[in-house]
Amino acid sequence: MDTKRREQDIGALTSGAMVGPWEWVRGKIPAGTRVFDAHAHVGVDVDGRAMTATGMKARMEAADVHGSIIFPLNDPNARDDYSGPNDVVWAAYEEYPDAFVPFFRLNPHKSYEVEFERCVERGFWGLKLHPVSQEFELDDERVVRLFEMAAEADLPVLVHAGFAMRRIVEPLLPTVERLPDLRLILGHSAMVELLAATRAFEGHPNVLFETSVVKAQDLYVLFCSLDPARICYGSDIPYGDLPSTLHTTLGAADAAGLSEEDLAGVLSSNIRRWFP
Numbered sequence: 001m002d003t004k005r006r007e008q009d010i011g012a013l014t015s016g017a018m019v020g021p022w023e024w025v026r027g028k029i030p031a032g033t034r035v036f037d038a039h040a041h042v043g044v045d046v047d048g049r050a051m052t053a054t055g056m057k058a059r060m061e062a063a064d065v066h067g068s069i070i071f072p073l074n075d076p077n078a079r080d081d082y083s084g085p086n087d088v089v090w091a092a093y094e095e096y097p098d099a100f101v102p103f104f105r106l107n108p109h110k111s112y113e114v115e116f117e118r119c120v121e122r123g124f125w126g127l128k129l130h131p132v133s134q135e136f137e138l139d140d141e142r143v144v145r146l147f148e149m150a151a152e153a154d155l156p157v158l159v160h161a162g163f164a165m166r167r168i169v170e171p172l173l174p175t176v177e178r179l180p181d182l183r184l185i186l187g188h189s190a191m192v193e194l195l196a197a198t199r200a201f202e203g204h205p206n207v208l209f210e211t212s213v214v215k216a217q218d219l220y221v222l223f224c225s226l227d228p229a230r231i232c233y234g235s236d237i238p239y240g241d242l243p244s245t246l247h248t249t250l251g252a253a254d255a256a257g258l259s260e261e262d263l264a265g266v267l268s269s270n271i272r273r274w275f276p
């Protein structure tokens with residue numbers, strides 16, 4: 001896709017039928033909030049989706065989003081250890097170091113010690129795991145070992161906890177209880193077990209619920225059930241987009257009666273405080 005076409009696509013997210021919703025979003029974001037997206041992908045996916053560093057940065061500029069956590073997709077070039085896609089994310093970070101917070105991705109079924117070490121030494125800020133794409137359970141001993149390594153290295157972990165997941169709370173809770181310092185982001189807010197997750201993890205302040213591609217009514221339940229300080233905004237680009245995920249998150253938060261201070265936390269500071 002050439003640059004001009006891509007810019008038109010981005011423009012369509014805030015023009016035409018989106019003018020009204022986008023104006024509403026702009027009016028709801030508390031003044032001075034530097035919006036941070038806790039869930040975005042750069043690279044290519046086996047399903048054909050792709051996002052470049054430049055494309056991601058252009059989307060952030062168009063939606064006035066200042067920072068994003070980025071990590072690989074379910075990459076056809078993952079080889080055994082994900083090193084190739086992790087290099088793509090690192091190159092994106094080097095290109096836009098003020099915009100991106102790079103997480104690396106691993107496949108727990110493969111030997112991961114060397115790549116884990118390489119990424120930590122390189123300076124990656126966190127780890128992304130996807131139990132559906134890489135076909136593992138959250139209480140698999142190789143996965144539990146990875147959580148331990150991340151806690152030891154003081155690296156946050158974002159876990160896909162959304163579409164097509166079967167077990168989330170029950171396999172994760174023992175690890176969370178045993179590793180209170182582990183900083184964990186539940187991607188898609190554990191949407192298939194959302195209420196159970198809010199109850200199980202509400203006493204664990206290092207577990208954050210991330211909002212990308214969760215339905216508005218489920219986000220409303222989330223905002224009504226959990227301290228908003230434990231919730232952070234995400235887009236899941238390229239599966240979501242910034243304007244519509246901001247609209248859904250802010251709509252649900254507004255309906256649940258969140259204060260401006262709470263909204264600023266969800267959009268920015270709740271996760272930003274992890275990356276000073």
Ligand SMILES: [Zn+2]
Pocket residue numbers: 039041236
């Ligand atoms: Zn994702």
